[in-house]
Amino acid sequence: NAGVTQTPKFRILKIGQSMTLQCAQDMNHNYMYWYRQDPGMGLKLIYYSVGAGITDKGEVPNGYNVSRSTTEDFPLRLELAAPSQTSVYFCASSYSGLVSGNTEAFFGQGTRLTVV
């Protein structure tokens, strides 16, 4: 059972570079999420998707883009990396969204990104 797979695990970017953080899940979940985790700040929601072709902004979407062309994949794109984007990024998925409170979110192992 692969669950939620994120790649890469670590990356160092220079200011202004771009990159895509990959996220894939094999549980046929329709809801997927991207969070960033800053030290001492908990997790902040960047973007989420309720199904293929549908995405929406979370709390901190500026500087990021997402797409959801398939149920399995939910990549996060950084177009012009900035030092403020240095963080640990987590992808998560759930079966029917969390609206009922009766389903849990499954998290990937995270991508540690440093922008210098």
Add this chain to the structure above:
Amino acid sequence: GNSVTQMEGPVTLSEEAFLTINCTYTATGYPSLFWYVQYPGEGLQLLLKATKADDKGSNKGFEATYRKETTSFHLEKGSVQVSDSAVYFCALLIYNQGGKLIFGQGTELSVKP
């Protein structure tokens, strides 16, 4: 707005000590509440949850009771082990915003032998 506040860490305990990690929340409506755990180098895992007032969530010896009157969801364990060393996150589910989880800042627990 909606928010979750956890006690500051790190918390350092000896093995077999009693653990309490405080969590209070502010929310509109009737949220569900969760505790997630993050072991070193890993992603978050659901530890326990409660979906309505007075519910008690429990798992692996951990417990938390949804207290609407005090807007709290404190995590407790009677006897901690070294293997419980991790970061613990309290989280709140907002029903009317697409199922988004709001997290507290996390509390690091270190258990010494």
